[in-house]
Amino acid sequence: MSTAELLTPELLTAERLQAAAPGLAELLVDAVRGGASVGFPARLTTAEAADWWRSRAAAVAAGSLLVWAAGPSDRPAGTVSLALAQYPNGAHRAEIGKLLVHSDARGRGLGGALxxxxxxxAAERGRTLLLLDTETGSSAERLYRRAGWTTLGAVPDYAADPAGTLRPSTFFYKHLVATA
Incomplete structure (x- = not known):
């Protein structure tokens, strides 16, 4: 797959998310097996991961969650999600989640592009504040710093890594200029 193909992600509808769930599941399992602390234990199966992705379809249909997949739907090389805050006092913010790049596609700029x-x-939807968290010391943390995100702080023992060991998480934010 060419770099150009990787860098043209598709915004998934609820129906496309359902169809892409098996491929997204493989991507999620690859990340977890590679040690990424993305909310799942090392024993995560592809079937469990596919069910998790399918469970996101209702939020996608409601417009509260945006999910992109880069690469072919049966074997996406990367994904990122944007959860739009739903509270009236939070209509200006969103949260980045599940930024995953398959181990075979790393080092080509896909994570930064996603x-x-x-x-x-987010900016096109009038969101001016983004938030995210990641395992302290991870390669993802370095990506966010390079992309201009500001460290809010680290919380010790915030989440368990795939092996079950509690690890600190660093929280970041980024101000945007709304284009909506």
Whole structure:
């Protein structure tokens, strides 16, 4: 797959998310097996991961969650999600989640491109504040710093890694200029 193909992610509808769930599941399992602390234990199966992705379809249909997939739907190389805050006093913010790049596709700029895409989509929807968290010391943390995110702080023992060991998480924020 060419870099150009990787860098043209598709915004998934609820129906496309359902169809892409098996491929997204493989991507999620690859991340977890690679040690990414993305909310799942090392024993995560592809079937469990596919069910989790399918469970996101209702939020996508409601418009509260945006999910992009880069690469072919049967084997996406990357994904990112943007959860739009639903409270009236939070209509200006959103949260980046599940920024995943398959181990075979790393080092080609896909993670940065997906992050930039989610940031742009947030700005287009009038969101001026983005939040995210990641395992302290991870390669994802370095990506966010390079992309201009500001460290809010670290919380010790915030989440368990895939092996079940509690690890600190660093929280970040980024101010955007709304384009909506």
């Amino acid at each position: 992050l930039a895409l989610a940031e742009q989509a």
